[in-house]
Amino acid sequence: MRYLPDVLGPGFGAAKLQLEPDQISPRSATLVRYTPAEDPKSQLPDRVVPVNVKPGGGPNQGSFRVLSPSASPQQRAGSYPNHSDAAAQWDDSPARNLDYLQDYLTSELRGREIEAVDELDAPSAPQFIAVYVHGWNDYFYQAHLARMMAHLGAAFYALELHRYGRNMPRRSGLIPFNCYEDDYTTYDRELDWAIATARQEHPDLPVVVMAHSNGGAVVSGWASRHHDAYDGLIFISPWVVQDVSGIPAGNTIRNIIAKYLRGLHIPMLGPGSTVYQDSLVGYATIGSPLPRRLVPFGNDPAVCGWVTNPQWRVTSGAPILFGWLSAILSTQQWLVDHASFSNQPVLCLTAAHDPDDFYHPEIARVDRLMAQKRKSAGMSPLRQNLLKHRLYWSITSKSILSKGNTSEQETPYETALVDWSEAARHTDTVLNENLIEERITTLYGQVGGGLTLRQMSGLHDLTLSQPLERAEFFAEVAAWITHSGILSK
Secondary structure: OOOEEOOOOOOEEEEEEEEOOOOOOOEEEEEEEEOHHHOOOOOOOOOEEEOOOOOOOOOOOOEEEEOOHHHOOOOOOOOOOOOOOHHHHOOOOHHHHHHHHHHHHHHHHOOOEEEEOOOOOOOOOOOEEEEEEOOOOOOOOOHHHHHHHHHOOEEEEEEEOOOOHHHOOOOOOOOOOOOOOOOHHHHHHHHHHHHHHHHHHOOOOOEEEEEEOHHHHHHHHHHHHOOOOOOEEEEEOOOOOOOOOOOOOHHHHHHHHHHHOOOOOOEOOOOOOOHHHHOOOOOHHHOOOOOHHHHHHOOOHHHHOOOOOOOOOOOOOOOOEHHHHHHHHHHHHHHHHOOOOOOOOEEEEEEOOOOOHHHHHHHHHHHHHHHHHHHHOOOOHHHHHHHHHHHHHHHHHHHHHOOOOOOOOOOOOOOOOOOOOHHHHOOOOOOOHHHHHHHHHHHHOOEOOOEEEEEEOOOOOHHHOOHHHHHHHHHHHHHHHHHOOHHHO
């Protein structure tokens, strides 16, 4: 397998699988491989690292190591403005660094212990294989996820599906086919290739497949047809069920779309919600005040914004074709009606449906300040909605008319902040996590058997949450690796 240097920098290489073109576009899949020995940041996996993130994992001890600001998983330099740079507060004295952190974090820690360190030991030899599959309108850019999994003992790979991210087709005509597929069984070949490649490079190691959101539906379908191809599954807010409770006759409409609109290449019209994207672009970008507890993390991407390629991940108004919506809805129904799974351990972690009580005072305060700011700027709810529609059509037209330019562009992010609440930074604003838990239990068995379920404070993609919430996610993964029995296979 030939890996070329990847956009994520040293330690990351990408290999292509050329697929047969279909009537829509040429197709390819990409496998991103992480090699810690080639990564100068391998000992700085993330700003906050749970104590149990070590080879083979360990029980969640509720304690963290906090690394220097240079460990923030940020692709570009930056920090929240009008606040002292966190790096300037960090010095050669672990005791002073710990005092600095505890001054800001004592309340949020809620009894958990922290230790200030400069870096971790280098990752050891792999003990298992981890293959990650992204969600819809997404691609793999979470370098910190690769580094954290390597410290857990994983040989880490990320599979990017056809017509996503690095495989985005050159656009032509007026129909945007980004992320499009009308038959989810087509993805089986790409998953087979990724896992076969990983097994060839790391023989005799158990395989864990990780999947986020739409990737959860893709991987669940594949897993039901490939019982012997994996040793465990990790789901991060998997999209295996659609909440239609807010739509009149929602079940009927869902069934009609799933059964009768397959292959219909007509875009759905409407601006959709930008709340989730607003939670990813940083506090300053949407003009939000920064909570005091986050001052030590001024250069963390959860504060200053996650950096993505706008040609690989549409930040607002991503077009959806009816044919694709039919494919995901019919796949979700197929999983209920026909899927069967092997008795392998499964971990499903989702963002909480309601915010943690701890954040309620902060949410109320920030929401009040943001509402005052919008009111003083003359942003009535009606005007916000009009701006939302204008932004949608502006961004959508640019997306459709762009011709295959995949370079990162310095395009200012715009939002009307419709329906925005600070609670969006601590909950899933995309999917209904209560329904996900019910569906995952239906598919993979009762809690206490081979299935582990937990709702957590954080974003729809828990790996992009705020530092301590992000760390708690990895602590749960590490604990599961330990008690799942996978490493003994």
